Amino acid sequence: MSTTERFIPDRLQSPLATRLKSWESLLLLVAIAIFIANSFASPYFLNAWSLSDATFNFTEKAMIAFAMALLIISGEIDLSVASIIALASTAMGAALQLGAGTPVLILVGLGTGLLCGAFNGVLVTRLGLPSIVVTIGTMSLFRGISYIVLGDQAFRGYPADFAFFGQGYVFWVVSFEFVLFVLLAIIYSVVLHRTNFGRTVYAIGNNPTGALFSGIRVARVKFILFLLTGLMAGVASICLTSRLGSTRPSIATGLELEVVTMVVLGGVNILGGSGTIPGVFIAAFVMGLVTFGLGLLNVPGIVMSIVIGALLIGVIALPRLWAMWRK
Amino acid sequence: MLKRLLASREVILLGAIGVLLALIATRFPGFVTPANLAGVFNDTSPLILLAVGQMIVILTKCIDLSVAANLALTGMVVSMINVAAPGLPIVVILLVAVGLGTALGMINGLLVWKLAIPPIVVTLGTMTIFRGMIFLLSDGKWVNSHEMSDAFKAFPRAQVLGLPMLSWIAIAAVILFTLVMTRTTLGRAFYAVGGNPHAATYTGLNVGKTQFWAFAISGALAGLTGYLWVSRYAVSYVDIAGGFELDVVAACVIGGISIAGGIGTVGGALLGALFLGVIKNALPVVNISPFWQLAISGSAIIIAVAFNARANREKGRIILKSAEHTA
Numbered sequence: 001m002s003t004t005e006r007f008i009p010d011r012l013q014s015p016l017a018t019r020l021k022s023w024e025s026l027l028l029l030v031a032i033a034i035f036i037a038n039s040f041a042s043p044y045f046l047n048a049w050s051l052s053d054a055t056f057n058f059t060e061k062a063m064i065a066f067a068m069a070l071l072i073i074s075g076e077i078d079l080s081v082a083s084i085i086a087l088a089s090t091a092m093g094a095a096l097q098l099g100a101g102t103p104v105l106i107l108v109g110l111g112t113g114l115l116c117g118a119f120n121g122v123l124v125t126r127l128g129l130p131s132i133v134v135t136i137g138t139m140s141l142f143r144g145i146s147y148i149v150l151g152d153q154a155f156r157g158y159p160a161d162f163a164f165f166g167q168g169y170v171f172w173v174v175s176f177e178f179v180l181f182v183l184l185a186i187i188y189s190v191v192l193h194r195t196n197f198g199r200t201v202y203a204i205g206n207n208p209t210g211a212l213f214s215g216i217r218v219a220r221v222k223f224i225l226f227l228l229t230g231l232m233a234g235v236a237s238i239c240l241t242s243r244l245g246s247t248r249p250s251i252a253t254g255l256e257l258e259v260v261t262m263v264v265l266g267g268v269n270i271l272g273g274s275g276t277i278p279g280v281f282i283a284a285f286v287m288g289l290v291t292f293g294l295g296l297l298n299v300p301g302i303v304m305s306i307v308i309g310a311l312l313i314g315v316i317a318l319p320r321l322w323a324m325w326r327k
Numbered sequence: 328m329l330k331r332l333l334a335s336r337e338v339i340l341l342g343a344i345g346v347l348l349a350l351i352a353t354r355f356p357g358f359v360t361p362a363n364l365a366g367v368f369n370d371t372s373p374l375i376l377l378a379v380g381q382m383i384v385i386l387t388k389c390i391d392l393s394v395a396a397n398l399a400l401t402g403m404v405v406s407m408i409n410v411a412a413p414g415l416p417i418v419v420i421l422l423v424a425v426g427l428g429t430a431l432g433m434i435n436g437l438l439v440w441k442l443a444i445p446p447i448v449v450t451l452g453t454m455t456i457f458r459g460m461i462f463l464l465s466d467g468k469w470v471n472s473h474e475m476s477d478a479f480k481a482f483p484r485a486q487v488l489g490l491p492m493l494s495w496i497a498i499a500a501v502i503l504f505t506l507v508m509t510r511t512t513l514g515r516a517f518y519a520v521g522g523n524p525h526a527a528t529y530t531g532l533n534v535g536k537t538q539f540w541a542f543a544i545s546g547a548l549a550g551l552t553g554y555l556w557v558s559r560y561a562v563s564y565v566d567i568a569g570g571f572e573l574d575v576v577a578a579c580v581i582g583g584i585s586i587a588g589g590i591g592t593v594g595g596a597l598l599g600a601l602f603l604g605v606i607k608n609a610l611p612v613v614n615i616s617p618f619w620q621l622a623i624s625g626s627a628i629i630i631a632v633a634f635n636a637r638a639n640r641e642k643g644r645i646i647l648k649s650a651e652h653t654a
Contacts, residue, residue, distance in 0.1 A: 077447075123629065129636050132390070132447060133576070133586045137628030140573050144622025151618045249618075257451055270445050300467070302565065306459030313438065313452035320442045 023267040027282045034286060038293035045296055052173035056243065057295075058262070058288030059177040060236040061255060062280070065262040066188040067232040069280045071225045072263055073192075073205045075272030076131040078120060078226065081233045082255035083142035088112040088237035090146040093155025093247040102162045109238040110231060116142055117230015124226065125219040139256070146249035155247040166243025177239050181284075184232075189277040201225070205272030254305070261312040262287055270316065287311075336583035340598040344605055351609050358612050365490060371604025372497035373398075375597055376552045377571070378578040379504050380545030382596040385579055386521040387538045388588035389439060389446035394549040395571035396457035397431045399563075401553030403461045406470040406479075406563040413476035420479065420554060428550010429543050431457065436542030440535035454572070461565045472561035483559045493555055500548065505593045517541060521588030570621075577624045578603050581631040603627065 039046045064081050071078055091112040092105045100108065116138070123134045168176040192198040203211040204218050212218050241247055266283035268275025287308070294304050352359040377394050384391045405424050408415065431453070438449045472480070483493040508514035519527040520537040527534055557563040582599025584591030603624060610617060 123633070127633055127636060129632050130586050133580060133632045134629060136573060136576055137580075137625050137632065140577075140621050140625025140628065142625070144619070144625050147618040147621050148616070151616060254455075257455060260448075260451065264448065270448050300462065302459050302462040302467075305455040306463075309452040309455035309459065313444065313449060313456075316444050316448060317438065317442050320444070324442075 024276065024279045024282060027265070027267070027279060027286060031282055031286045031289060034289045034293060038289060038296070041293060042296040045293070048173045050296075052169075052175060052178070054288055054292035055175065055178045055181070057291050058284045059175075059181040060239050060243075061259050061262055061287075062181055062284035063184055063236050063239070064229065064232045064255075064259045065266070065280050065284060066184055066277060067225070067229040068259050069263045069266065069268050069275055069277060070188070070192060070198075070201050071222075071229050072260075072268050072270060073272055073275050074201050074222055074225055075205045075208060076124060076222055076225065077135065077260070078117075078131065078229045079135040079256050079260075080116065080120060080138040080142055081229060081236075081259055082252045083139045083146075084113055084116040084230055084233035085237040085240060085252040085255065086146040086249055087116060087142040088234045089241045089247040089251050090149050090155070090249065092238070092241055094149065096155060096158060102159055105158070105162060106238060109241070110234045113230045113232070113234020113237065114227060115230070116233070117227040118223075120230065121223040121226030125223045143249065143253075146251075150247070150249045156245070158242065158245055162242050163245065164242070166239045166241070177243075180235075180239070185277060185281045189281075192277050197221070202273065205269075205274070257305075257312070258287065258308055261308050261315075264312060265315050337592070337594050337598055340582065340595070340602060344598065344602055347602075347605055347609070351605075351613060355612050358609065365494070367604055367608045368497075368601070369491050369494045370608060371600055372493045373552045373556055373568075374571075374574060374578055374600040374604060375497045376500050376548050376555075377545075377575040378582065378596040378600040379500055379593055380548035381575045382579050382582070382584050382591050382593065383504070383508070383517055384446075384538075384541045384545045385576075385584050385586060386517045386588055386591055387534075387541045388521050388524070389538050389541065390450065390576065390586075391432075391435060391542060391545045392447065392450040392572045392576075393431070393435060393454040393457055394545060394575055395568040396454045396461075397428055397546055397549040398553040398556055398571070399565070399567045399569075400431065400457045400461050400464075401428045401550040402557035402567060403465055403470070403563050403565075405554045406475060406557045407464065409476055409479045410470060410474050413479075417478055417482050421551070424550045424554035425547050426550070428553060429547040432542045432544070432546015432549065433539070435546065436539035439542065440539040443535070446538075458565065465563075465565065467565060470557070470563040475558070475561060480558050480561050483555045493559060496551070496555065501593055501597050508593055513537075513540065518589055521590075523589070573628075574603060574624055577628045577631070580628050580635065583631075583635060585635055586632065599631075 044050055068078060068081065088109045092109045095105055095108045120131070120135055120138055123129050123138075124131045165176060170176055170179050192201065200211065200216045200221050203214070203216055204221060208218055237252075240252060244251070262283050263275070263280055264270055265286065266275065266280030268280065290307060290311075291304050294307065348359050348364075357363060377398070381391055381394060401424050404427055405420050408423060409420065435446070435449050435453055438444050438453075439446050483491060483496075485492045487495055506514075508517065516527070516532050516537045519530065519532055520534050524534050527537075556568060560567070578599040579591070579596055580586065580599070581602055582591065582595030582597070584595055584599075606623060606627075607620060610620060610623075
């Protein structure tokens with residue numbers, strides 16, 4: 001939103017690195033505490049297969065969260081990711097009806113994600129529209145197309161080898177999704193923290209005009225970030241569709257909220273300019289463990305969403321309340 | 328120049344609605360009979376009420392995504408009160424609805440004002456929290472028509488001078504807020520705060536506090552609509568008006584309210600809502616599946632925001648063309 005421009009440029013927070021460092025170690029402590037609490041709360045928790053199941057709660061969301069983290073650091077946001085999942089899944093289902101095999105399905109899923117990301121990116125960078133409204137619009141549009149195609153129907157009958165992406169295990173209890181999640185975490189860490197491109201993302205988030213004047217192609221970097229977010233939504237769509245084995249237009253409804261929560265919980269500044277991938281990585285575990293623990297205690301999904309919503313606000317509110325109280 | 332463009336925005340929309348109606352009339356003359364148009368207006372009244380509140384919030388550079396959840400929570404509370412105490416006069420129900428809605432809106436407002444949390448984050452969070460609270464309150468059960476008292480259900484349908492009460496309330500809200508926005512200091516403060524927050528601060532306006540009142544008004548209207556909604560449809564459950572916040576934002580954007588704040592009128596919100604209302608009511612008449620509606624409102628948001636951006640871009644002197652694009 002436009003508030004971004006007002007707050008970012010002239011106010012860099014205290015020693016950034018030290019603060020983030022403490023945020024991540026705090027998060028790690030929280031994750032460990034939840035882990036211990038869970039193992040006391042339910043006898044079914046401490047079991048290799050249970051824990052492996054628990055990872056499915058967050059792997060798909062986390063894949064998107066990595067790309068979303070970069071996008072939010074650059075000062076933009078994409079609220080249409082859940083709808084991209086729906087549209088990519090619908091496209092794969094349609095391809096399946098036409099007799100496509102698994103490799104084609106993958107290409108269709110990734111391609112749809114890229115196209116949707118490109119669409120968002122063009123609207124934001126070419127036409128200069130605010131990303132929050134654009135992606136609220138495309139959120140309706142992308143899922144709307146799924147509804148037009150599917151109505152109250154569903155696509156089923158995905159080939160057996162397609163099931164590997166969402167249900168397969170690489171070895172023992174380590175699922176394909178989990179391996180992909182860790183790989184992506186490493187790739188995004190390197191890109192954000194070890195490359196020129198990563199530095200430009202921070203620069204843009206802190207001061208878009210300053211970045212432009214220092215020769216960074218702001219619009220182009222933002223476009224690439226929208227592409228990446230769309231691509232990750234496509235990857236998540238493949239995993240989710242494969243795991244569920246069917247496509248309905250209501251697939252992944254409300255997932256964008258959890259992705260944004262994960263990113264914010266990971267210490268990324270919602271106004272842009274700061275944040276790390278390791279933070280998001282740990283936040284994924286925290287959220288996965290919380291929802292899995294509550295699930296084991298038979299807490300209904302909608303109550304969990306209260307926890308997610310409170311987490312989203314609390315994570316930003318608490319440090320500010322703390323700062324106000326110390327003053 | 329800008330003034331003239333804005334003045335014509337309402338005219339353009341009115342024309343668009345007229346053309347739309349004329350097109351439908353060529354094939355389905357029954358649609359444009361006064362009785363049916365009154366029906367369409369009545370059907371759109373909840374959207375008009377929420378769009379007026381949302382417009383004020385957007386004017387102050389914020390956004391309220393929690394309106395539909397606020398509506399549903401307030402609706403559930405008043406219908407449960409009605410079940411518990413069927414004899415309670417409707418005036419009390421109305422006061423409770425407006426009061427609770429205002430309180431929920433004030434929670435948003437306080438978080439934005441006192442803790443300076445971005446409005447999108449606050450209202451994404453409270454959106455899920457409010458929905459979850461409905462579940463906790465109702466235990467996931469429905470309040471059905473036969474459980475509600477007759478007086479409770481009769482109020483929005485009561486005919487006054489040929490129109491139902493629901494329509495009259497929407498008309499009253501439009502008149503009231505047109506007066507508030509154009510004739511009171513608070514109304515002008517909303518424009519000032521959104522148009523230029525720094526200048527507003529220097530003229531002695533408290534930006535955060537003004538935003539707080541915008542959220543309170545949006546909440547009050549959402550609460551009021553909550554009662555009208557559950558009594559009109561004679562049912563209340565967790566998911567009523569799910570996703571309706573997107574229609575509300577769409578109505579505002581279509582109505583020419585700039586998402587960057589400071590630009591917009593009550594008349595614009597009214598016409599934006601009516602535009603969507605006519606489309607929604609015409610779809611079944613012209614035999615298009617209701618599944619198209621989501622994609623249509625999504626496209627309408629994108630087209631309208633692109634249109635707004637073009638209309639607003641001509642203001643001021645462009646010093647660095649590409650910076651304007653990316654900022």
